[in-house]
Amino acid sequence: MTILVTGGAGYIGSHMTLELLDAGEKVVVLDDLSTGFRWAVPEEVPLIVGDFGDAALLRDIFARHDVQSIIHFAAKIVVPESVADPLGYYSNNTAKARALLEAAVEAGVKRIIFSSTAAVYGDPEHNPVTEDESLKPVSPYGRSKLMVEWMLEDVSRAHDLAYVALRYFNVAGADPKGRSGQSTPKATHLIKVAVQAALGLRPGMQVFGTDYPTPDGTCLRDYIHVTDLARAHLDALRHLRGGGESLVCNCGYAHGFSVLEVIETVKRVSGVDFPVEFAGRRPGDPAAIVAANDRIRSRLGWTPRHDDLETIVRQALDWERKLAVRNESGA
Ligand SMILES: NC(=O)c1ccc[n+]([C@@H]2O[C@H](COP(=O)([O-])OP(=O)(O)OC[C@H]3O[C@@H](n4cnc5c(N)ncnc54)[C@H](O)[C@@H]3O)[C@@H](O)[C@H]2O)c1
Numbered sequence: 461m462t463i464l465v466t467g468g469a470g471y472i473g474s475h476m477t478l479e480l481l482d483a484g485e486k487v488v489v490l491d492d493l494s495t496g497f498r499w500a501v502p503e504e505v506p507l508i509v510g511d512f513g514d515a516a517l518l519r520d521i522f523a524r525h526d527v528q529s530i531i532h533f534a535a536k537i538v539v540p541e542s543v544a545d546p547l548g549y550y551s552n553n554t555a556k557a558r559a560l561l562e563a564a565v566e567a568g569v570k571r572i573i574f575s576s577t578a579a580v581y582g583d584p585e586h587n588p589v590t591e592d593e594s595l596k597p598v599s600p601y602g603r604s605k606l607m608v609e610w611m612l613e614d615v616s617r618a619h620d621l622a623y624v625a626l627r628y629f630n631v632a633g634a635d636p637k638g639r640s641g642q643s644t645p646k647a648t649h650l651i652k653v654a655v656q657a658a659l660g661l662r663p664g665m666q667v668f669g670t671d672y673p674t675p676d677g678t679c680l681r682d683y684i685h686v687t688d689l690a691r692a693h694l695d696a697l698r699h700l701r702g703g704g705e706s707l708v709c710n711c712g713y714a715h716g717f718s719v720l721e722v723i724e725t726v727k728r729v730s731g732v733d734f735p736v737e738f739a740g741r742r743p744g745d746p747a748a749i750v751a752a753n754d755r756i757r758s759r760l761g762w763t764p765r766h767d768d769l770e771t772i773v774r775q776a777l778d779w780e781r782k783l784a785v786r787n788e789s790g791a
């Protein structure tokens with residue numbers, strides 16, 4: 461039985477592929493390499509370079525490989541880009557997911573795990589936010605993902621296809637064995653930016669907003685280690701293989717750090733006091749968003765192993781150094 465990983469050449473998908481191989485699973489990756497990297501897919505894993513919305517290609521993959529489960533990561537993921545290009549996001553994230561589901565149902569695929577996002581909550585009224593909080597995404601990106609959750613709900617009722625939708629909070633860190641990490645050249649994620657500033661890869665950084673209703677005035681987020689997140693997918697797979705029902709679960713640690721706390725941690729771990737400028741709020745940022753994680757713990761038996769901001773930052777630094785050497789050598 462093979463697992464199809466869409467987006468397996470990207471940041472989270474590449475960690476998933478490693479986790480699946482470590483667990484002895486058979487994997488095939490489908491990725492168009494729009495933001496992913498060929499080198500991020502281990503040599504022993506077949507990489508099909510193509511579009512996950514291409515019905516003919518999907519039919520061919522399902523005919524050649526005994527795919528019983530899909531882990532679907534492939535998507536466009538940049539919130540401001542989704543505001544500028546909503547149709548591009550609805551096409552790539554929503555319409556193509558419909559095509560994937562259609563091909564999966566046609567081929568008799570039994571299980572799908574979907575990368576959803578905390579962005580489906582928008583600016584939540586309560587924190588930690590539970591899965592039952594009202595869903596009010598504020599960006600086309602969040603809406604493009606929520607629509608897929610709705611499709612999954614309907615499709616799973618009509619067909620023999622069970623799903624787990626995992627709503628990721630802020631994904632960070634790198635493979636503890638140093639095999640992969642966040643490699644997108646212009647990534648805007650806080651930890652990536654701060655780590656690049658610490659390594660002198662950028663002159664400094666900005667803090668977006670210091671007047672939020674939070675203890676130090678900067679935004680609070682729940683940073684989850686990418687390997688703990690990949691393990692949540694393994695737990696979801698085990699749940700579905702055991703006949704478990706379809707589920708939606710938050711993925712986070714249930715506690716938040718402010719932007720200033722993250723920057724302070726990067727400075728302490730790296731030993732570098734890089735320049736930080738206080739700037740205005742970034743449009744669309746919720747003040748605070750922290751995951752309630754009771755459901756994933758009780759229903760999937762997930763337990764975090766890397767819930768430590770210093771470890772997350774240290775591994776992000778290690779990966780960024782590796783990446784700098786790789787980029788310098790032109791590999
Ligand atoms: N990084 C985060 O903090 C975060 C938070 C919440 C949810 N997510 C979700 O996790 C998933 C993975 O995100 P990531 O951070 O690894 O991003 P990424 O950009 O590194 O990975 C996405 C991968 O999908 C591929 N892809 C995109 N469109 C495709 C298409 N039409 N056909 C085939 N391949 C395609 C890209 O080439 C890339 O390899 C996404 O669905 C994203 O929405 C990420």
Ligand SMILES: O=c1ccn([C@@H]2O[C@H](COP(=O)(O)OP(=O)(O)O[C@H]3O[C@H](CO)[C@@H](O)[C@H](O)[C@H]3O)[C@@H](O)[C@H]2O)c(=O)[nH]1
Nearest residue numbers: 577578579629630648649650653666667668679719742745
């Ligand atoms: O240079 C920077 C970068 C970020 N921030 C702030 O840091 C916080 C975290 O920002 P970022 O790392 O960009 O993550 P989010 O905007 O919280 O969004 C991430 O987490 C969401 C889930 O919570 C996912 O849906 C998104 O895809 C993913 O980018 C926010 O308050 C930002 O304003 C800064 O102050 N300076």
